[in-house]
Amino acid sequence: VLLLKGDDPFARPDCDPKEFRTLLDTYLPQFSSLLDDETVATTAKKPPSFLPSFRYVGPRLNQDERTVVLGDCAHTVKPYFGLGANSALEDVKFLRDAIQSTNNLSDAVLEFSKQRAKEAEALVRISRELDRPGKLGFVTFILPLILDSIFHRLAPKLFEPNTIAMLQREGYGFQQVARRKRLDRLGQIGIIGGGLTGIIAATKFSVNAVAKCLGRKRSTVAATLIVALGAVRLIRPLMGYLVPGLAPADVLNKTKSKVTGAGGNELS
Structure with missing residues (x-):
């Protein structure tokens, strides 16, 4: 990630690759020699990003046997997940352990890459699922949070808490x-699918049994059942208002309605 000011000429797309190479040679000579001309040209043409997108380096985190990448260079996540600095510190720990457990630096570099490359990929994939926009975000983030909360509360020994809690x-x-x-x-889908299948089968059995006992058509019984369920759903909220001496203010409080004055200001 190259941090630039907004008015910097290199913070715009379609920069001159030669000028960009000169910038790298001047300020980052240790890395410039590792980048071929095609990579420099591709990078120079990229538009700027105000927040880094989710990316990871793979399938390895080393260049030959003398250079490793770690932290945001290995796995870029957006800052509001709180995983960037923590995962970078983990990288440092694993690199330290690899250096201490091997006989030479080359082996340490390879061992670090072996241990952390898949972790970098998994981190970025998890982050992507937590940040998808619109309806897809509901399916990959909000809905799993709801399901994890329900299933973990009902069966904590079988189901773990949500992803964010597990990352901590x-x-x-x-x-x-x-x-x-x-x-x-998979377990949640199996239980929900099995439950829905059971409910449908039980409903069909009940409708058939009632229709047979009453000598009515199944469609008539099913329609009556739907109407009855709808009526119950409508009547239940109304039952809360059937209280003797209930004042208008109490009704407003129950319905959470706002009362406004002539000027449109809310009254308390």
Whole structure:
């Protein structure tokens, strides 16, 4: 990630690749030699991004046996997930452990890449699922949060809490979280699907039994049942108002209605 001021000429798309190469040679000579001309040209043509998109380096986190990438260079996540700095510190820890457990730096670089490359990919994939826009975001983020909350409350030994809560658990890697949530999702889909199938089968059986007992058509019984359920749904809220001596203010309070004066100001 190259941070630039908004009025910097390189903060605009379609920059001159030669000038961009000169910038790299001047300020980042240690990295410029690692980038070929095609990569520099592609980068120079990219439009600026005000927040980094979710990206990861793969399938390895090393360049030869002397350079590693870690932190935002290895896995870019948006700041409001609180995972950027923490995952970068984890990278440092794993690199330190790799250096201490191997005999030379080359082996440490390869070991670090082996341990953290898949973690970087899992982290970015999780972050993408938590940040999709519109209706897709509801399916991949909001709905799973609701399902995880319900199932974890009902069966905490079978279902884990939501993804965000699991990411805060010490000792859980990103791959572990992703695998566990996939298992939870399969279990939730199985239970919901089985429950709906059972409800449909029980409803059909009940309608057939009632129709047979009354000597009516199944369609007539089904329509009557639907009307009855609709009536119950409408009547239940009204029952709360059938209280002797209920004042108009109490009715407004129950309906959460706002009372406004002549000027449109809300009255208390």
